[in-house]
Amino acid sequence: MPYFDVASSAPLHPVARQALQASLDEGWADPARLYREGRRARLLLDAAREAAAEAVGCRPDELVFTPSGTRAVHLGISGAAAGRRRVGRHLVVSAVEHSSVLHAAAALGAADGGAAESGAVGPARAAQGGVTEVPVDRAGAVSPAAYASALREDTALACLQSANHEVGTEQPVALVAEACRAAGVPLLVDAAQSLGWGPVEADWSLLTASAHKWGGPAGVGLLAVRKGVRFAPQGPVDERESGRTAGFENIPAIVAAAASLRAVRAEAADEAVRLRALVDHIRARVPELVPDVEVVGDPVRRLPHLVTFSCLYVDGETLLHELDRAGFSVSSGSSCTSSTLTPSHVLRAMGVLSEGNVRVSLPLGTPDDEVERFLEVLPGVVSAVRERLGAPVSVTAAGQGASLVVDALGKRCPIPVIELAKVIGDVPVGGTVTVLSDDEAARLDIPAWCEMRGQEYVGEERAERGVAYVVRRLA
Amino acid sequence: MPYFDVASSAPLHPVARQALQASLDEGWADPARLYREGRRARLLLDAAREAAAEAVGCRPDELVFTPSGTRAVHLGISGAAAGRRRVGRHLVVSAVEHSSVLHAAAALGAADGGAAESGAVGPARAAQGGVTEVPVDRAGAVSPAAYASALREDTALACLQSANHEVGTEQPVALVAEACRAAGVPLLVDAAQSLGWGPVEADWSLLTASAHKWGGPAGVGLLAVRKGVRFAPQGPVDERESGRTAGFENIPAIVAAAASLRAVRAEAADEAVRLRALVDHIRARVPELVPDVEVVGDPVRRLPHLVTFSCLYVDGETLLHELDRAGFSVSSGSSCTSSTLTPSHVLRAMGVLSEGNVRVSLPLGTPDDEVERFLEVLPGVVSAVRERLGAPVSVTAAGQGASLVVDALGKRCPIPVIELAKVIGDVPVGGTVTVLSDDEAARLDIPAWCEMRGQEYVGEERAERGVAYVVRRLA
Numbered sequence A, B: 001m002p003y004f005d006v007a008s009s010a011p012l013h014p015v016a017r018q019a020l021q022a023s024l025d026e027g028w029a030d031p032a033r034l035y036r037e038g039r040r041a042r043l044l045l046d047a048a049r050e051a052a053a054e055a056v057g058c059r060p061d062e063l064v065f066t067p068s069g070t071r072a073v074h075l076g077i078s079g080a081a082a083g084r085r086r087v088g089r090h091l092v093v094s095a096v097e098h099s100s101v102l103h104a105a106a107a108l109g110a111a112d113g114g115a116a117e118s119g120a121v122g123p124a125r126a127a128q129g130g131v132t133e134v135p136v137d138r139a140g141a142v143s144p145a146a147y148a149s150a151l152r153e154d155t156a157l158a159c160l161q162s163a164n165h166e167v168g169t170e171q172p173v174a175l176v177a178e179a180c181r182a183a184g185v186p187l188l189v190d191a192a193q194s195l196g197w198g199p200v201e202a203d204w205s206l207l208t209a210s211a212h213k214w215g216g217p218a219g220v221g222l223l224a225v226r227k228g229v230r231f232a233p234q235g236p237v238d239e240r241e242s243g244r245t246a247g248f249e250n251i252p253a254i255v256a257a258a259a260s261l262r263a264v265r266a267e268a269a270d271e272a273v274r275l276r277a278l279v280d281h282i283r284a285r286v287p288e289l290v291p292d293v294e295v296v297g298d299p300v301r302r303l304p305h306l307v308t309f310s311c312l313y314v315d316g317e318t319l320l321h322e323l324d325r326a327g328f329s330v331s332s333g334s335s336c337t338s339s340t341l342t343p344s345h346v347l348r349a350m351g352v353l354s355e356g357n358v359r360v361s362l363p364l365g366t367p368d369d370e371v372e373r374f375l376e377v378l379p380g381v382v383s384a385v386r387e388r389l390g391a392p393v394s395v396t397a398a399g400q401g402a403s404l405v406v407d408a409l410g411k412r413c414p415i416p417v418i419e420l421a422k423v424i425g426d427v428p429v430g431g432t433v434t435v436l437s438d439d440e441a442a443r444l445d446i447p448a449w450c451e452m453r454g455q456e457y458v459g460e461e462r463a464e465r466g467v468a469y470v471v472r473r474l475a
Helices: A014-024 A036-056 A069-083 A099-111 A144-150 A173-183 A251-289 A316-325 A345-350 A368-389 A415-426 A442-453 B014-024 B036-056 B069-083 B099-111 B144-150 B173-183 B251-289 B316-325 B345-350 B368-389 B415-426 B440-453
Strands: A063-066 A090-094 A116-118 A131-134 A155-161 A187-190 A206-210 A221-225 A293-296 A306-311 A357-361 A403-407 A432-437 A456-462 A467-472 B063-066 B090-094 B116-118 B131-134 B155-161 B187-190 B206-210 B221-225 B293-296 B306-311 B357-361 B403-407 B432-437 B456-462 B467-472
Touching: A014 A251, A014 B014, A036 A063, A036 A221, A036 A251, A063 A069, A069 A099, A069 A155, A069 A187, A069 A206, A069 A221, A090 A099, A090 A144, A099 A131, A099 A155, A131 A144, A144 A155, A144 A173, A155 A173, A173 A187, A251 A293, A251 A306, A251 A368, A316 A357, A316 A368, A403 A415, A415 A432, A415 A442, A415 A467, A432 A442, A442 A456, A442 A467, B014 B251, B036 B063, B036 B221, B036 B251, B063 B069, B069 B099, B069 B155, B069 B187, B069 B206, B069 B221, B090 B099, B090 B144, B099 B131, B099 B155, B131 B144, B144 B155, B144 B173, B155 B173, B173 B187, B251 B293, B251 B306, B251 B368, B316 B357, B316 B368, B403 B415, B415 B432, B415 B440, B415 B467, B432 B440, B440 B456, B440 B467
Parallel strands: A090 A131, A090 A155, A116 A131, A155 A187, A187 A206, A403 A432, B090 B131, B090 B155, B116 B131, B155 B187, B187 B206, B403 B432
Antiparallel strands: A063 A221, A206 A221, A293 A306, A306 A357, A432 A467, A456 A467, B063 B221, B206 B221, B293 B306, B306 B357, B432 B467, B456 B467
């Protein structure tokens, strides 16, 4: 039963389990106490901090353990922004950050009365106070120049992930860090997806990560704040972890997190090569095996173990369900928005197809034959889903009139695109199809379909109900 | 090696360990995912929530798991206060709440520009906005009438612990809850110290607790919010746990927390009787075995397993160190202020002696002979510490003059009291001793010494350096 969703959460690494069990007996007491049980707990905590700091590439006194990666992000952003309140309240983020970053930035922006602003194309524009979202290219990466131009005199903090959690694209963190350094703006790097593979090779100011992403236990995040970075912890005073995160330390889990990070790093070089080849294989084979697929994310500058593709005319939830029935656990769209009806903000920012989206993220040690079996199963699963939805198998060539209107109101992704594909052959080359839709995903997926199909996306207009998307047949 | 500090943190209960280990394999995946690993994790989480809710006495959908008891308090107070912002911003707390409650209230008070106000004696007075601290009696309990009179039209939230963490005194939660209900003010009950012993039998609105206090693992707190209570979660948006606490759920720890709460409850009735008798024994024997001791806290309305006493002329840290060398792990003063030089806010609010303070909190299953051994060891340890500090063995009767001034500037607790005790016999009955001290603990301990010794505490005056404490010899 292959589990291919390590980007959501990794199974507990054997070293983590061992360390956790060993420290349950030694690590339950309060490390602030002076009696032997407290001293033992303190020793474990100190040793874990040293090990984690070494793996992160910082000093032990620069690193605290938080209850989760999300909390590390929230605390890091609020503390760093507050530390620079006199400079200003403007924040810069990439448009494809994890939701914890975007939500923390939005919360600060809202508290300050500033407006969030995003733009999927064109240079980042500045909002008064608030948050500037730097757009990404079709591969999911920010341009260092665009990022640099978003930095302002009143920018309190810049945030950039080391690699994207949905499509695996690595960000140009080192170049962005240089630009931030030059502008005197601290840079927070969310390294949640990459820390198991290696340290972030850049001049970051703050770094966050999450242990359960690398095979550590749940309940442990990391927040590193370089000496000299102005930092003012927010929220009620608490004496634990240098006052940077509140609550009793979870020492057995912290010990397990640090031990497994070391263990995972020891395997990282070899596994990176092996899994990269497996992912290259998936990237090459999926478009050969499944028609109408778009593999997204940077093919080279990417995490070794992660690949994402989208299948036209397929509903992601159904696809996941069918893959689960076939024994494969994968995820779709943004991990944090799978319960909503809006498409992933990452895919939207990239301007790529979001329907039928599948993210495959391979655990360490994934055997080759599991990947082969996935490639065997996938085509049948996709075509069964398409068949059930009535997706077009081939485009008909009959020309009927110069324009057609398709009413897809009230129909959810991927139906609007399926209806479009069914009738595009019914208009002559140069004719148009107008799709009426009130599904938010259509705004992303109809232009993406046009690009994949070599048709012209003319644009959208507000309609009496929903939106009218106009497509011109070119081929 | 007896561990008598379960009020700080309890060793992992065998049931917690078993449940934790069993769920490491089943509970690591993201419970929001639809594939089998996610569904398994969701089942475990749901079952744990039902078990915990039953033990708390609430509906499962009223209860969320937080990363710690401290976070439960922070989130509960900020969310409940924000939910009633239109009513007002005034908060009511007891003066002896856990520091997490006081700090969360202070953070809100500071954010609102209100002033915190406390009074150890007399009725609670109202501050504009801000926080009213309801005083406690010498046993550590609030008066329900005083608490009720602190409630105002603009009171957003009231907080009261079920039982005190330092002295074990139970608060009149049911009566205070009635008063809050009558005033239309929600009551948050911090049940951290008592939940293992039983549900809080009162009409509370919010309840918080911490698993590692009852033998569950670290990393799990509970926050229950009754249906109908206005609650507006603060901080960045997050979809987990009904939006009330952020970050990936720590399911193995949550499962262990719920399982151990049930297990501890099954032992609670019998152990409460047995440990109550052991604590009664300690309460009776310590003053017989050790001279100049004050046992504090309510002798009857109290937690079964916890007793606190203070030893005159003894430095708490040294006493703890010597008890640790003798094999006993106990704590002193407030668990959260042991690293500071100020006396515990709880003992201060009670107006009792803080020097040489020892808290004994017995784990479930503590054998009688460990308690006997503690009582054998204690007198020798105390007298050795006193001897080293040069404490008076008996008061001399020589009269010298009508008044004396003792310069104890720069000397830390318990030296100022020791110096006072050494010279009180040197003034005639009716004469005074003035102690100059710049140690914060003296403000509490000199009046407490007077009460224990039958001497009159005249009062304090500001001196050129420090404070002059004036004592009149009566006997």
